[in-house]
Amino acid sequence: MKAVLSQVSEFLVGDTQADRVVPPTGFTATLTLFSAAAMAFLAVFALALSLATGRLAEQWGSELARSSTIRISAPDGQLAAQTEAALKVLETTKGVDTARALSSEEQQALLEPWFGPDLPVDTLPIPQLIEVIETEEGYDAEGLRLRLAAEAPGAVLDDHTRWRRPLVKAASRLRMLGWASILLIGAATAAMITLAANAALAANTQVISVLRLVGARDSYIAQAFERRFTLRALTGAGIGMVLGMVAIALLPSAQPEGGFLTGLGFQGWHWIWPLTIPILAGLVAFGATRAAARKTLRDMP
Amino acid sequence: MIELENVAYNYGGGELLSEISLKLQPGSFHFLTGPSGAGKTTLLKLCYGALLPTSGQVRLFTSDVRDMERDDIALARRRIGVVHQDCQFLDHLNVSDNIALPLMVAGRDLLAEGANLKELTSWVGLTARAGALPPELSGGERQRAALARAVIMSPDVVLADEPTGNIDWDMSQRLLRLLIELNRMGKTIMVATHDLALIRAAKTHVQARVLRISNRRLQLAGADL
Numbered sequence: 102m103k104a105v106l107s108q109v110s111e112f113l114v115g116d117t118q119a120d121r122v123v124p125p126t127g128f129t130a131t132l133t134l135f136s137a138a139a140m141a142f143l144a145v146f147a148l149a150l151s152l153a154t155g156r157l158a159e160q161w162g163s164e165l166a167r168s169s170t171i172r173i174s175a176p177d178g179q180l181a182a183q184t185e186a187a188l189k190v191l192e193t194t195k196g197v198d199t200a201r202a203l204s205s206e207e208q209q210a211l212l213e214p215w216f217g218p219d220l221p222v223d224t225l226p227i228p229q230l231i232e233v234i235e236t237e238e239g240y241d242a243e244g245l246r247l248r249l250a251a252e253a254p255g256a257v258l259d260d261h262t263r264w265r266r267p268l269v270k271a272a273s274r275l276r277m278l279g280w281a282s283i284l285l286i287g288a289a290t291a292a293m294i295t296l297a298a299n300a301a302l303a304a305n306t307q308v309i310s311v312l313r314l315v316g317a318r319d320s321y322i323a324q325a326f327e328r329r330f331t332l333r334a335l336t337g338a339g340i341g342m343v344l345g346m347v348a349i350a351l352l353p354s355a356q357p358e359g360g361f362l363t364g365l366g367f368q369g370w371h372w373i374w375p376l377t378i379p380i381l382a383g384l385v386a387f388g389a390t391r392a393a394a395r396k397t398l399r400d401m402p
Numbered sequence: 403m404i405e406l407e408n409v410a411y412n413y414g415g416g417e418l419l420s421e422i423s424l425k426l427q428p429g430s431f432h433f434l435t436g437p438s439g440a441g442k443t444t445l446l447k448l449c450y451g452a453l454l455p456t457s458g459q460v461r462l463f464t465s466d467v468r469d470m471e472r473d474d475i476a477l478a479r480r481r482i483g484v485v486h487q488d489c490q491f492l493d494h495l496n497v498s499d500n501i502a503l504p505l506m507v508a509g510r511d512l513l514a515e516g517a518n519l520k521e522l523t524s525w526v527g528l529t530a531r532a533g534a535l536p537p538e539l540s541g542g543e544r545q546r547a548a549l550a551r552a553v554i555m556s557p558d559v560v561l562a563d564e565p566t567g568n569i570d571w572d573m574s575q576r577l578l579r580l581l582i583e584l585n586r587m588g589k590t591i592m593v594a595t596h597d598l599a600l601i602r603a604a605k606t607h608v609q610a611r612v613l614r615i616s617n618r619r620l621q622l623a624g625a626d627l
Binding site for chain 2: 116118119121122124125289300307308310311312315316317318319320321398402
């Protein structure tokens with residue numbers, strides 16, 4: 102490990118003599134810096150998307166998995182009796198931790214976002230809702246449905262599976278898309294740095310040929326280019342990462358009304374993740390430049 | 403040192419050099435002559451591993467060039483100083499840095515080599531031009547700087563390709579004197595040139611072997627020289 106760290110530090114500090122033999126190339130420097138910065142900026146967002154959708158999938162998965170709802174639709178005179186009967190059934194159902202009928206205020210609060218605060222809930226034929234919280238083991242949904250059908254015919258059990266599954270699936274897909282975007286960004290960065298490195302190598306054919314003439318080894322010549330492009334990618338990606346993190350930090354904070362969109366960002370130690378982007382960009386640049394330099398040098402006498 | 407045995411080299415579908423055998427003994431001085439396009443530069447390139455022979459053997463310091471890794475060839479080139487007709491400098495580095503380039507690529511400490519570098523720059527008469535960039539130099543200054551770069555690693559062999567091609571007679575004489583001086587120090591020298599007057603002038607100071615490429619083959623030049 103020490104040897105690797107020493108090699109990395111030697112590489113970063115560099116050989117000032119070796120750095121001077123390759124002339125500065127303006128346009129490839131700007132191109133590499135800009136593309137690394139732009140890619141790192143996008144990577145920060147892709148990372149934020151992945152982490153946010155991951156959190157969302159977990160939240161939806163764990164919160165909804167342990168709760169379900171019973172909806173009782175019955176004529177006015179039977180609603181209270183059927184609610185009572187359903188609660189009794191739930192009390193004796195294995196796997197049900199707690200069950201309670203929602204008050205009319207709670208039901209009104211649930212409908213408020215759609216119908217406004219002045220909805221006369223009492224005058225409308227709104228079904229009674231019972232919130233059921235499961236134990237760790239969970240209950241037998243089919244058995245409960247049969248018992249409810251016998252004791253409270255107006256009761257319909259909704260264990261949220263129907264809409265929880267597609268939501269969790271959608272969140273998982275979004276997370277995968279986020280990671281796929283990061284991979285694509287990495288590949289695009291490698292492609293752009295390869296192009297820039299090839300352009301720099303082609304522009305410096307004469308320099309390379311002189312260096313070979315005076316006895317430079319391939320590793321010496323390759324390292325001069327590798328170091329240059331790695332540092333450029335590291336610097337560009339560092340700038341892009343900082344800008345991306347600032348942009349994420351300036352997004353509106355998570356609000357219940359905003360739902361998913363305002364939850365896009367990093368939470369807690371997840372803020373450390375973007376710091377890996379410049380390091381990865383540097384590694385990608387190093388690999389891409391090394392491959393390009395070795396290929397160019399192999400073709401030279 | 404450098405040995406070619408029955409070497410042929412094909413270029414563009416035709417044979418450029420054929421049945422070339424040559425042995426550069428330590429401390430020898432060779433002139434290589436022949437008309438333009440005869441293959442003088444190609445032969446020099448074969449001598450420092452920049453080209454591989456189509457057939458035959460080229461041995462650099464006893465190793466067959468075909469069996470040498472690229473790094474081995476790079477190391478061998480540190481023992482062979484090459485002066486090109488067009489000099490081949492790095493235009494963004496000044497004269498002093500260009501002369502020191504072989505030291506840089508060999509990882510030698512330039513501060514420790516400072517005195518050596520100064521002495522060499524003075525030997526080729528470029529002390530006052532040490533800070534100039536190559537495009538600012540005259541033809542003669544460029545050739546002298548290229549010679550200084552070729553010998554800074556104290557190589558065993560110096561190969562010069564038309565070193566006097568772009569310079570006047572006086573400057574040619576000055577360069578020739580430097581090459582003869584190097585030979586007296588024990589270096590093996592081979593100069594490719596079509597300048598017969600230069601060869602005649604050299605022969606009054608040094609015992610040189612004159613080789614001529616004619617009809618793709620290498621011959622010892624006769625009494626016309």
